[in-house]
Amino acid sequence: MENILNLWTGSGLYNITAGQVAMIVVCLFLLYLAVKKGFEPLLLVPIGFGGILANIPEAGLALTAVENAIHFHKPEVLLALSEVLKVPFDVGQEITKETLVAFKEAYKAADSATVASAMNVARDFGYGNGMLANFYSVVIGSTVGPLLIFMGVGAMTDFGPLLANPKTILLGAAAQFGIFGTVLGAALLTSSGLMEFSIYEAAAIGIIGGADGPTSIYVASVLAPHLLGAIAVAAYSYMALVPVIQPPIMNALTTAEERKIQMVQLRPVNQLEKILFPVAVLILVALFLPDAAPLLGMFCFGNLMKECGVVDRLSDTAQNALINTVTIFLGLSVGSKLGADKFLDLQTLGILVLGMVAFAVGTGTGVLMAKLMNLFSTNKINPLIGSAGVSAVPMAARVSNKVGLDNNPQNFLLMHAMGPNVAGVIGSAVAAGVMIKFLGG
Amino acid sequence: MENILNLWTGSGLYNITAGQVAMIVVCLFLLYLAVKKGFEPLLLVPIGFGGILANIPEAGLALTAVENAIHFHKPEVLLALSEVLKVPFDVGQEITKETLVAFKEAYKAADSATVASAMNVARDFGYGNGMLANFYSVVIGSTVGPLLIFMGVGAMTDFGPLLANPKTILLGAAAQFGIFGTVLGAALLTSSGLMEFSIYEAAAIGIIGGADGPTSIYVASVLAPHLLGAIAVAAYSYMALVPVIQPPIMNALTTAEERKIQMVQLRPVNQLEKILFPVAVLILVALFLPDAAPLLGMFCFGNLMKECGVVDRLSDTAQNALINTVTIFLGLSVGSKLGADKFLDLQTLGILVLGMVAFAVGTGTGVLMAKLMNLFSTNKINPLIGSAGVSAVPMAARVSNKVGLDNNPQNFLLMHAMGPNVAGVIGSAVAAGVMIKFLGG
């Protein structure tokens, strides 16, 4: 009888909170968007599913051993933890919500040695890390996940169009205004008293404007891990929404004349150029921005494996089995940050609004940069390819092409837009490096 | 000269024990069964090979750094360990078998902090974890291995037949009697004084009746890790023996009439139903049995990846590169538990007997449930598909089909049997969750 009662009081139905219900609904909606609407499904399916898992009551899949031990708050366990975490506690005392909050705060603020001791205590009482918490610490906490994705993306990237017309790299630079403009936006929101963001949080939110999933996750995990869930969801959702967000801005900032500009055909690119390019980028990173070395190093490594032509089996694995495996775990790990207490917050709303602003600003400055360059150059650039500088590879380049075709059915901009598109990836990785350097990583 | 002596006294031939010889022979027999007889070779080849590795004398591949340090029992090392493990020890004293047993017992009983300190001491003296011990702790100790296998199995499972005829799910429920009946059997054996099992051990043995490899390994690793080797070997061996074990029971419990029942053809199933099913199962798990969330969560995740149709590259990886990789390490890790001291034990005999009982009982109750359902339904079920409820996918369904054909050459039961077959997977994962919940994980 007692056992049946245990099953009932330990069931989800008995323990579920309104927040958890809300988050499960949000995650089901993410799955709907991914499956039915084709919103970046490779990431949003694992993220959405991971989010549901993270909100299963009592399962504690996204909690560490210590957090699980605190959650189940047996007096003897709390007593043992209180000694390690230096929280005042008495076995006889009533255990209120505040008591548990005190334990959680102390755990969050504890130094590494204390955390290790607390983990030992929790383990001795039979508590373990939740599955998603383990995935998170291995894949994102160590930063290896986003880096491997970046390596795979590098192995899939063709720098041919960029090499054929290097000045389009500048469009990829201009679009990074989206990132830093959003940081400013977050600061403004804080100044206005509407919301409250620290400079770290502002920077992590700004990186959404980089329109680059792994870069966003990498930066967020370094600067503001507690916002990681919302930032990743915003980044991937807006990347999927690029075909909706960008065209109005592109049309507003250009004349019909400009949109019809036909660009000179790209020159053929030599294989050796393609091999030397990732090495050149790496050397520049080494000389000017060591803090971007992990991200851009792995990216260039992947690209070199692809282009050098002598390690095709490694390149194949980087592009398939390895990136797919990492994607599964990365998505579930991001999902682990969609717990109700972390996501259902005013800040999330701010992140969603600011992320949208970031995309819009980046799109705009990319287009404007193209117009600026046309003032000084005889070889005109169609400003529609400027918007591709935000990255969101290859979606943004496709959007440039589509809007171009709408204005001139003979005007194929796809290849021209691929240049700024991949430059945007490098650009936001550089921006990420600057941020981490500037904010003392 | 001394060196040559060292080589000799450090050789396997000089140190091998009768137990190790016996276990190597057992493992060679497992390899024979796997390779020559086709007994679940994907698992039994790595398990058998890992078992041989684990029994190589002096190599210590299945031992942790501390266990290796104790095994080689240098006085100064034991002295250092004695301080950490609080074992009385004097450098001058004679080192007997009992001394080493005392150290091993103290190490086994030590709390997490003490284990960490002992590991540091062992490492400082140059001892390291054996290769298999590392594999075990990463793949099974963390529980990630069985979960990833389950994800891959989910990505290979087609719930179509189950969705076409949902009431066959009940057959998958009935067959779980094999699990709990065996727990009872283990308790009876203990009461009779023949053997000695704790309730944890009894539960871990019972799960063999789930006829599901990863579930068995998962439950055993949580409830009774010291029995893991024997339990996994029994589970996979009996799964391979399903075509031998089941038919006599099926024939004994049914009339020739019943065995000839032709079932109505299954209706076509809508893709959307297949997409919604894993989500529905997940929600039910969240509401009713959070303790089954890791197992069923990963299973449903794999199935959703397969069915949603938008993440085929992830699903492919989950079904191939990832599950194969994990299978290799999981098998070797299970093999690491086939050390002579753990396997050559009366308990192993009990496990083998009880495991067989579990399969037989599950087969029987599945068939009887089908007969019971026929009492209340006009749409008759061929009771031969009841035996498929034990899972052992897809072997048990094939057995149902074969026995059916023996009785009526026009009667193809394979698809009808796939329903209870996959329901049995869910059923035993639920049973696993209840056990872990009930026994306080």
Next chain:
Amino acid sequence: MENILNLWTGSGLYNITAGQVAMIVVCLFLLYLAVKKGFEPLLLVPIGFGGILANIPEAGLALTAVENAIHFHKPEVLLALSEVLKVPFDVGQEITKETLVAFKEAYKAADSATVASAMNVARDFGYGNGMLANFYSVVIGSTVGPLLIFMGVGAMTDFGPLLANPKTILLGAAAQFGIFGTVLGAALLTSSGLMEFSIYEAAAIGIIGGADGPTSIYVASVLAPHLLGAIAVAAYSYMALVPVIQPPIMNALTTAEERKIQMVQLRPVNQLEKILFPVAVLILVALFLPDAAPLLGMFCFGNLMKECGVVDRLSDTAQNALINTVTIFLGLSVGSKLGADKFLDLQTLGILVLGMVAFAVGTGTGVLMAKLMNLFSTNKINPLIGSAGVSAVPMAARVSNKVGLDNNPQNFLLMHAMGPNVAGVIGSAVAAGVMIKFLGG
């Protein structure tokens, strides 16, 4: 302004040392050799790229958290570390090069518990392990990387030619003289006062003569991790140079007559023999040299998976996705040991010279052994296949074949040379086991 200054004083250009520039040039040369000259590109591309990453100034990719904390030498951080590492230090004191060296030395000499404490301190101040340092500790520090490569190599090895003519195994034994002769050479160099090698270093260098990448990395990581970079680079470079190094030696030690010897055609080999062979090797290892168990165990396991024919999906993964993934990380990890301070050293020169000697000696003794065997046998062996005993599979066997064809256009030695070639792999793994046993691993 201050921020811009920070960017400049934190840039690579401001901080780069002559050593780092030199090492980057060396690594670019390795990449050139790999990509343009086809020098073992699968390993040398990742190694070369990893080497560049390891030499990016200020990025600290190859440093642990503590090493990074020492590198940036903030007074408060050093103070905290000084307490843990027991280094005399005063906040007010000037921080000279010597101060940092003292910290580094203390860290290197610290026991495991102290290292753990120092890591906690470094982490609390925001320092983390560099990406490559993490790769190194997971892939090589744990020894799992070379072992998995060996498993994959086993799954790609065909022992058919060896089984058809088992006495050619002796050629693979004779060629191991290269290993031990080089140890002697290193000792001679030390006695002569030209260089300074310990017996551990001498042994690790000697293993280059095994002409087997993973074995070299495995032994070096156990006996002399600080030389790992140079040893791996030498091993792979000389393996690529086998077609240059071996022919002159082969021609010098044989008469034209001998080189024309035609060998009897190999008998067909039974599948069962191929299945039993890896098991037989494993049993011999278990009986005679447990210290070779990790290397040869994984090798035999891979080979058994290939030959047994019932686990083809595991064998495929071991030969493809898994070995490729490990190769990427293994290469980058080896590259992490190409830091300027470790590589630009007189010892490296010695390693390069001795490595070359090792290859030459092994080639010579292999050929001479064949001539010796011909004295006692009527079934003559072409001594050109003796050189294949050094392993360097399949390059050395191809060289035997090519030199044979040069002397007799009808004489195809490839298959005959594959026997000693794969025997050489077993031979050097045995030699590795003896070394680790002898030097007390």
Next chain:
Amino acid sequence: MSDLMSNAVDLMMVGMGFVFVFLVILVFVTTFMSKMVLKYAPAPEPKAPVTTAKPAASDDAQLLAVLSAAVAKYRSDHKK
């Protein structure tokens, strides 16, 4: 009855009870879900998730076909 026996009996009651309750609920939920699907999203729809995802791809395919002529010219590198 020994403690172990009573524990085992308890475990069996609770376990089988729960397995049946859970799977019976699953039967109902599945049946209900299938009915809803067949009512509101019958046969042609099922392929929707696939077909809605495909447009982008087939859009590309057509795009690529059109572009291939132009692209072919400037691609000297043999493998792509």
Next chain:
Amino acid sequence: MSDLMSNAVDLMMVGMGFVFVFLVILVFVTTFMSKMVLKYAPAPEPKAPVTTAKPAASDDAQLLAVLSAAVAKYRSDHKK
């Protein structure tokens, strides 16, 4: 002779000695094993491990062939 030299010489003796002993034993074991195999399990047998494993599969293949007609009907989803 320095300590290092004598160590190196020792290592060489023991090492090469052991390598030869091990591989000579391997020659004998391999030769013996091959003889046994060829005596008790000659040519046709070798494929046995594969063929014994295959039955199940080919059984399936045949089964699936028989079933495919029936299955084809109720499978509306285009990819399986």
Next chain:
Amino acid sequence: MSDLMSNAVDLMMVGMGFVFVFLVILVFVTTFMSKMVLKYAPAPEPKAPVTTAKPAASDDAQLLAVLSAAVAKYRSDHKK
């Protein structure tokens, strides 16, 4: 202006400044590199890294072709 605001402005100046400096240098380096490549290693060369790597392989291919007859005889095992 709040501390946060001034930090954000600083970050923007430094960040965009650096992004532009870095990418402008990249434009120059890339342009220079391409010029050098086209000057010293024009069209036919590009495939060099591949073709230099291939010889070994094609050497094998030819070798294997020659050998296949001989090999075929002694290979009774069906899969290779």
